Amino acid sequence: xxxxxxxxxxxxxxxxxxxxxxxxxxxxxxxxxxxxxxxxxxxxxxxxxxxxxxxxxxxxxxx
Numbered sequence: 001x002x003x004x005x006x007x008x009x010x011x012x013x014x015x016x017x018x019x020x021x022x023x024x025x026x027x028x029x030x031x032x033x034x035x036x037x038x039x040x041x042x043x044x045x046x047x048x049x050x051x052x053x054x055x056x057x058x059x060x061x062x063x
Contacts, residue, residue, distance in 0.1 A: 005055050009048060016047055 020040050024031065031039075 005052070008055075009051065012047060012051055013044060016044055 017040070020043060024036055024039065028036075
């Protein structure tokens, strides 16, 4: 198991959550709680999938 990837994923989640909270309040001030949670979860899911696909692509490419 590659622990670096896990730590980077958790770091991404933390940075994404703080960044999303700051930007969503500024860009979409009148967004409902349900819509905010949906956008946050969708962004977290998409970012995690992209990160992991790129991680495996680079690791398989360097073998």
